[in-house]
Amino acid sequence: MNDIQQISVILVDDHPVVMEGLRSLLEKNEMLDIVGAFTTGKATLNFLENHEVNVILLDISLPDRNGTALCSEIKEKYPRVCILAISNHDEHSIITEMLRNGASGYLLKNASSKELTEGIQQAIEGELVFSDEVKKILAKGSSSAKPLPKLTRREKEVLKWVAEGMTTTSIAEKLIISPLTVETHRRNLMQKLKVNNTAALIRVAAKHELI
Amino acid sequence: MNDIQQISVILVDDHPVVMEGLRSLLEKNEMLDIVGAFTTGKATLNFLENHEVNVILLDISLPDRNGTALCSEIKEKYPRVCILAISNHDEHSIITEMLRNGASGYLLKNASSKELTEGIQQAIEGELVFSDEVKKILAKGSSSAKPLPKLTRREKEVLKWVAEGMTTTSIAEKLIISPLTVETHRRNLMQKLKVNNTAALIRVAAKHELI
DNA sequence: TTTTTTCTACTGGTTTTCTGGTATTTTTTG
DNA sequence: CAAAAAATACCAGAAAACCAGTAGAAAAAA
16 A cells, blocks of 8 residues: 555544545545544644654644644644644634744635645645635735734733723732733733724734634 | 435535535435535525425535525525534524524534434434534523624624724714714613623624624 | 604713833743 | 843823713614
């Protein structure tokens, strides 16, 4: 069976239907050897400890951790593996975030099977691969440049409670810090996300799935 | 091939991968006969004009129209067909909306293949079917009762501009009405969505995809 | 054509957020 | 360990949002 050099692939996605679809599509290609399929980041990392693979098809939204973090974690430990993100998120910022974290490409889930199999080949050859949709997004987005800013742990926490409708003072009480500190965090949040009031802050945060 | 009575099924989803997954999973079951697969609402309606089917597996987010509307449209014309919603949206409100529009069940895309095939059988037998996840959501939601409230045209408009970060006065100027009126709309919005400030309003609105 | 809903507008007062600064103490990281 | 980043905290005034009502006109539905 190892005719030429088969490409070993693992799938990471928590949707059985998607998983089955990927497997079914990829199995048709003799070049590809699906050696594993996992639904969590943890299971994936466990597997990688004992097995070497060429390509990982990685869904961004997993139950136990977010895909971008998992991506950089994997790339740190196993720099040679190719990670192809497969996701529903069509946000420019999320795509570039993935690439910054070492992904070799980004495909939307509405990608065609051709884009998929060809993408894997290209990724192996060192190319950056994108599905057509993604290319459009990148082309559009590059003009307005929207690098998702990094929020600190505390900022994220404050943001979460703000989104819940809590006021500055009640958040301060909850976190046992001064309201003035909470204000500062809110100010920094607005600055980072380039908005000038809470409404826009929450909207942008929601768009970037920060809350 | 028509051993007993095969169930004719069509798939409606704009993600090739998901489509393939569904097909692959369902083909294993002898009872099911996949007679069509479409990526748009329009193509689906066209097909239905000339063919009778038992079950439609319908994705909620389609390129050309939203699934809930398509569902009620189909049920109006072909009341006997069973529509099973397959979606990523885990919002209580969207689920019940689908059911109100005539769907025979609601499965999340992370449903297992068993849930899928069994669901189709049950739907044919007249049962309402839900994947386990959905049951949980319905159980939780029914206690706190969250029927997505209807917003008026003006309210939606105000909401949109609020989410953009505009203040009451600037919205008033834009719509050429009194700021006091805008205030009233905002108040009604908050009341309807059961929140008590703008932050929560935008969060809930985003969650329900109102903005 | 009634009835209901939506859109409009007001009074008047309270609470919260926003702005534009500055600055010390922890953590984290190179 | 030194430098950078993050978390903490303060002042004070302006701007905006929020609350609790009421109510007439316009539009849509019955």
